[in-house]
Amino acid sequence: MLFYDFEVFKYDWVVVITNTEYQSEEVIVNNEQALIDFYNEHKTDIWVGYNSRHYDQYILKAIICGFTPQEINEWIIVKKEPGWKFYKDFWKIQLFNFDVMTNKFRSLKQLEGFQGHDIRESSVDFTIDSELTSSQVDEVIKYCRHDVHETMHIFMETITEFESQIELLKMFNLPLKNISKTKAQLSAFILDAKQPKVPRNDEFDFSFPNTLRIDKYKEVLNFYMENKDYKKVFETEIAGVHHIFAWGGLHGARSNYYGTGCFLNIDVASYYPALMIEYGYLSRNVKNPDKFREIRDRRLEYKAAKDKRQAPLKIVINGTYGAMKDKYNGLYDPLMANNVCIGGMTLLLDLIEKLEPHCDIIQSNTDGVLVKLRHCDDYELIDDICHEWEQRTHMELEFEEFTKVIQKDVNNYIIVDADGNYKSKGSYVKHLSPLDNDLPIVNEAIVNYFVKGIDPEETIFNCKDLIKFQKIVKVSNKYDYARYGRKRMNERVFRVFASVDKNDHTLSKVKNGSSEKIPYVPERCFIENGDIKKMEVPGKLDYWWYLDLAVDRINAFLGDDK
Known part of the structure; x- marks a missing residue:
């Protein structure tokens, strides 16, 4: 089984492919023939990606068919056209592609964030109007490798989806190419x-x-x-x-x-x-x-x-x-x-x-x-x-x-x-999984209050795991960029926490020069986009912000306008 991810720039492209059977990795940069040779050696393997049904598989097929990755990338990303419409013979290329994306409204970065993983972006701008330097290529490879590993995490979290699809093919004696179907x-x-x-x-x-x-x-x-x-x-x-x-x-x-x-x-x-x-x-x-x-x-x-x-x-x-x-x-x-x-x-x-x-x-x-x-x-x-x-x-x-x-x-x-x-x-009280782990401490406080009679203050103030206080924020492409205080941010996905530190700022989204508050994000927050799975709560976390939110939601259930 192969896990893969492409990164495409104006003059360069990179693909990282991890082979789980042999625990090996293939990194290919701007080398069409090397990719074609690798594909021919592994055309009977299952290729797994995130959003690969709509993007990565067509980058691969375009290269095999003699097109540049930039052509198909512009077709899909800029023109927002489906990949299958780019070239009528794409379907002839054998590719057993399995897409682990089960929710089209969630980006890979958001799912990484929910799991407490590192969601820092590469500093290499995808719109860069020049060839990448060797150091930039190294950073893109590191970034691409990270996304491949994260795709593997998501695959394991949702492995029953894959197992069910494989079992279905066996039950009805269907060829493996049907693994690519929805x-x-x-x-x-x-x-x-x-x-x-x-x-x-x-x-x-x-x-x-x-x-x-x-x-x-x-x-x-x-x-x-x-x-x-x-x-x-x-x-x-x-x-x-x-x-x-x-x-x-x-x-x-x-x-x-x-x-x-x-x-x-x-x-x-x-x-x-x-x-x-x-x-x-x-x-x-x-x-x-x-x-x-x-x-x-x-x-x-x-x-x-x-x-x-x-x-x-x-x-x-x-x-x-x-x-x-x-x-x-x-x-x-x-x-x-x-x-x-x-x-x-x-x-x-x-x-x-x-x-x-x-x-x-x-x-x-x-x-x-x-x-x-x-x-x-x-x-x-x-x-x-x-x-x-x-x-x-x-x-x-x-x-x-x-x-x-x-x-x-x-x-x-x-x-x-x-x-x-x-x-x-409902979002306020549902059981949260590693792939939708947003403000989990608030959900826990509400459920504990109604089911066990535990005061929300007790649930919130006794918790020392930072991940339970995370709010994952995505600034969509409808907005030009995000701004933290006066600083323009390059990222689109953030992990934010309420803060009592006066040196911390507001995170907002900007469109046409006008900033707009992001819902359910505290006025003053700190951002931690690194790996936080084992991090404890810092002294500047504003416990009271989470308590106020929990109480507001409890009152929303009871119809209390206090």
Whole structure:
């Protein structure tokens, strides 16, 4: 397996390639033939990069095809054109490329920052209008090598993505070249889905499920029947809760809700795939719809047996709906995508309508509803209502019991069970991973307060790990540069900490000469872009800034404007 990264300048280019099998490294600078020879020796290996699906693979292919890296770099970076459009024969070059980038809104530097790693930039300007000096080449190699090693870290953090994709290829006897495909592309390929030569033009000719029974909230059905504009939403009160119905889902929640008692979280199992199977809502481009059902059923068998082979099948099952809205995918069928989404929303509304007289709706979303029982012994009554809905709609419901709910809104909540275990959703309270580790001490303080009754001051002031106080900031290309105090910064990504030192400054972003404050960044901060994994809190850290932020967010959950 090879990990690789390109750096391209006006007159120079560098690639660093690490071979994990032999623990060796290849560094190539401005030597097209050396790269071509290396490629020919390793064309059967898997090449792994970050954003390599959209960038690095095309730099490599361009060099192999006789183009300069600068030509394709300008095409992708400056003109913002997709690499595959640059040359029609790129597809003929065998390259088993696997891209570890799972979130296109996160740069490699941001992910490095979340992990506490060194995120200092190279001092060599990528827009430099001259050939690189030998010392500049050395620095670029060091920088490029660092990014390759960081790509390896991210690969290990997300290795289940790779393992699932490899296992999927094995299950369906697919050639290794398919490792380069996205999940949606794999879904279309496995299901043998191909778009018709003549477009259907029936996107809004959807129909409601024939099992639907809506008596009270018919205005929701009228909204979809009368509206053909994806930008419009319908807002109404359902079961005493404000709801929003859109073309991508529904959500409703009691704002600033805090309650204890007997709660049931009722989710529809594998909702969208079940709708495609039971109501014929699968893309009409699929040659054999029974194959989709077979894959779904096999995955459920594996899941029940706790067999890890369920994970790759989940790729096909869950990737299908999104692909039905992608006009470049073989599964593209917007009518069926609308049938799935509208059918799912209205059937869930059907369930809410039946539950409403017998329990309190706390929140609902696209595939489930959270309710509070008025009497804890009402469980069997609710179960009977749900059973009737399951039998009629051919869907399956899953139940979880909780004893406490702390809810800011539908996207931010904590639910706690009788044993003190909890689930959370939302940037303020979610479980943070090494790849989204932003202001972790604040999340920890909020959860500790609501779940364990620990004062946020205790959580924050007792913590000595600097990484828990980090805020990772990215200044996008919409802005000209970042400024720290009066100093113009070359970097775009920063790791900042609140400071009590009067010699520290404000970090701002600048556009057309005007500076703008960066959200959730303290007025006075210090920047530490080096490796901080083992660093302890310095004396100048402003603990009170983090405490104030935690208290503000706690109050946001409670609806307290203090």
